[in-house]
Amino acid sequence: MNELSRMPLVESLFAAAEGRFSFHMPANRQGKSFPPWLRDKLWTLDNTEIELTGDINHPEGAVLAAMDLAAKTFGAGHTRFVTTGTTTSLLTALATACPRGSKLILPRRVHQTIMHGAALLELEPVWEEPDTGERIEQALVREITQHPEAEAVFITTPVYDGTTIPLDKIIQCARDQGTLVIVDEAHGSHFAVAPDLLPPTALSQGADLVAMSAHKTLPALTPGSYLHIGNDAITSGRVSAERLGQMLKVFQTTSPSFVIAASLDYARSWLEIEGRRAVESLLGLISELNKDLPLTLKRLHQPSSDPLRLTYDYSGTGRTRAEVRQIFAEGKVDPEVIDLSQIILIPALDTTGEEMKALAEVLHALDTRGRSFVTDAAGKANVGGLYSDAEIKSGKNITTDGRGSSNNQDIGWVHSLLDRSAPAAVPVGEALFGDICKREVPLREAVGRAAAEAIVPYPPGVALVWPGETITLERIEAIEQLLAADITVYGVHKPDMPSVNVIE
Ligand SMILES: Cc1ncc(COP(=O)(O)O)c(C=O)c1O
Incomplete structure (x- = not known):
């Protein structure tokens, strides 16, 4: 096929929609949530x-x-x-x-x-x-x-x-x-x-x-x-x-x-017409799902949280992030986010029993009990059978760190930094729109300099440094730790030799 006649984006989007179970936004489940009378004619509504x-x-x-x-x-x-x-x-x-x-x-x-x-x-x-x-x-x-x-x-x-x-x-x-x-x-x-x-x-x-x-x-x-x-x-x-x-x-x-x-x-x-029934039905499916969760997987949910949002802490399973992603991919289940310890899933209000079953199978496949599992991204053997049967039964000793931890790095302190402001050197408007000179410097050389663009770890997609804020040593160490844990950090270029843009 002639290279120019290809449509790479169209092709990849069709592939992404084919035979997958969507637990992410948009909640229209790749159009499946629309009735045929609307789905098949949506394009006739494109008007001026x-x-x-x-x-x-x-x-x-x-x-x-x-x-x-x-x-x-x-x-x-x-x-x-x-x-x-x-x-x-x-x-x-x-x-x-x-x-x-x-x-x-x-x-x-x-x-x-x-x-x-x-x-x-x-x-x-x-x-x-x-x-x-x-x-x-x-x-x-x-x-x-x-x-x-x-x-x-x-x-x-x-x-x-x-x-x-x-x-x-x-x-x-x-x-x-x-x-x-x-x-x-x-x-x-x-x-x-x-x-x-x-x-x-x-x-x-x-x-x-x-x-x-x-x-x-x-x-x-x-x-x-x-x-x-x-x-x-x-x-x-x-x-x-x-x-x-x-x-x-x-x-x-x-x-x-x-x-x-x-x-x-x-x-x-x-x-108005279907919403309440859909919420009740989804709550039922979620309750079934959570009744039978592997003990090493912990649902994170406070009484005041949205009961339809599924957030799990997988650190007790002993899996690395790479393994968790692989297991989801193999099950054809697409989650919203997998970070170093959490999986966030957004079930659509009209999620079906079949879709929930596919999710349940993936969640069970995360359980390492009695298995000696695949190697992780770095090629190290990840030893399965982390817990004894007694521990599994009682839930005792199933930790979210140490032996059962899937990711060796403790990045809790990095997350706490996200709640604290960095000292502002230049107003954000000036940093974004002003007539400033910016220069790319190796990450370690950026200490004490004002950021020329936002530095945003994803997930969770919250800025560690806003444009115009000072890049402190503490934040540089946080960025290094995030990169080491294979978290994407927007605003950091060349992750193998990290550099950032600073204001001259
Ligand atoms: C909390 C929050 N606010 C705002 C937005 C922006 O919404 P939109 O993508 O509809 O522009 C997002 C997008 O992910 C979000 O998560």
Whole structure:
């Protein structure tokens, strides 16, 4: 075949969809979640702003009616469809809430778009850093109280692993101080459908601006997003729908996709009609799955977490990350994330029994009991049969470190660094957009220099150093340890001879 007639991306995407079990976003299960009447005709909906279709950026008629129904389903005062992702929704929310140059309170663990928004709007970040033993919500309340001049506070809940942050005290305190509450609920679009079975939504707790990535947990197309203003925020005038519309025009394309917007309309209607039944059925499947987990695999779940997010600690299995990835690949099960100790899976709401069975088989294959298993990536024999039968039965001595640990490096301290800010040398806006000279230097030579780009370990996709922050020795050691553990670190070039870009 002529090289130029090939379509490498099309070919690889078809291969990725063929006979696989999807436990990652998008939650439309490669289109299987759409009924044939919609799936087979989606492409006929790809249209532009003509009399018959309306305009997503100027909602009227059918477009407005669909958005108003979404506001009802999710319990918002005003809703917009965003077809360029929650990335756009968050930028719009920031620009709506925060005048240029104002202060924004936020934890370190935020999606990178927040820093991009802060840079564009020249916002001054007030970092929320929990003291030892302090919970995020307590630290946020402390910062809101200490910074009444801050325009807004930003919170992500639920986070990737399904953990949620209670918002009641934060919102109460923010109201008292006149601070707006912006919530990144990218992973929680499904919460509204079953309030008694799932955690409370940010809107039901009184958040002012909320962004949801529909494609992460609903049958919608990537990157469909709902951007909401809370009921009280609208009626009290704290947030203006008109300003939000203006700001959305700044960040959203002038050709928003009708196909994606239609999938947002569909997902909302599906949620109303089928959502609750689907949540109940998925909870049943998850409960069956977890009843029969190998003892060496530990489900990480707090009572307030999203019960539909599956997060497992596999360090007790004795497997390396490479082995775990291999076992998933062999079972044709695609997880969302496998990091050094955790597996995160996102089952779609309409996951079938057959898909769950495939997952159960893979989880059981992780169990090393009585087996002498394959060699790890470095070619070292990984000794199976780590535990005696008595230990397995009692669960005693099954540790998450030491003998049963699958990854020799303890990177807990690296993760704790992600919650602490590095000293800022140059404002992030200046580092990103200023007329700066940057130079690539070997990692060890970057100590004390300002980063010219974000340094982001993936997973978990949270910045260790933001542009303009000082690259300290501690952070360099953390990067080295992450690279040694085979974690990708964006912003670090040539991982075999690591180098980073610094500001001259
Ligand atoms: C917590 C969180 N917020 C925001 C986003 C951005 O969402 P989108 O991909 O819809 O632009 C993501 C994407 O992964 C995310 O995980």
